[in-house]
């Protein structure tokens with residue numbers, strides 16, 4: 001991990017925790033990190049609750065000065081109008097969201113989102129001052145047919161061609177076969193694909209942009225394996241699903257600089 005890129009640990013709660021559960025969870029996470037003397041400048045933490053929790057968490061984070069950024073799990077390509085069920089980036093910005101996840105593999109699968117849609121969502125995010133976390137990753141079948149990097153690089157290229165080098169964005173490499181499976185990629189596998197993604201950023205938006213852009217790994221990350229991912233040059237953080245729903249596991253994961261690994 002390069003020191004100039006501030007690590008980012010992002011908790012994607014998916015469709016879990018209603019707004020009351022979200023308040024209780026976030027309070028407990030805040031207390032756990034305070035007890036552990038967590039230093040926010042060392043590691044940035046962002047929470048991605050369901051849409052219905054955002055207002056409650058915005059209020060809690062502000063009232064208790066909790067060291068968490070807020071993000072949404074998706075947004076509309078449109079800003080307003082006749083789009084039943086969709087949520088505008090403008091509304092997310094009004095709730096003080098900093099980030100929005102785009103292109104998660106579950107949305108690609110459940111809602112048939114294409115690379116072009118994901119590019120349009122990334123542009124919509126930037127229109128409202130949100131930083132998109134652009135998810136890319138290969139399925140097990142892709143891995144067998146093309147190796148690990150080709151599909152994520154192709155997916156990212158479509159999005160980057162729609163953004164400019166002045167746009168803030170984060171990339172999350174999430175091999176689909178590793179999500180929720182308990183079978184994480186190895187740190188070296190994650191680093192190899194992250195390097196290929198950084199080279200892609202460099203060729204589209206230049207080497208300076210590649211050097212400063214954060215690339216996360218996601219897929220069965222937990223407290224026990226985070227330090228080995230973070231020890232690799234091109235991995236700047238993690239997008240965490242299941243392990244972000246357990247206060248003590250997630251709080252321990254966030255404190256990865258305290259962990260000692262044999263392979264770091």
Ligand code: PEP
Nearest residue numbers: 179180218219220241242
């Ligand atoms: C995810 O949903 O982005 C994810 C990485 O999930 P998990 O950590 O549960 O594999």
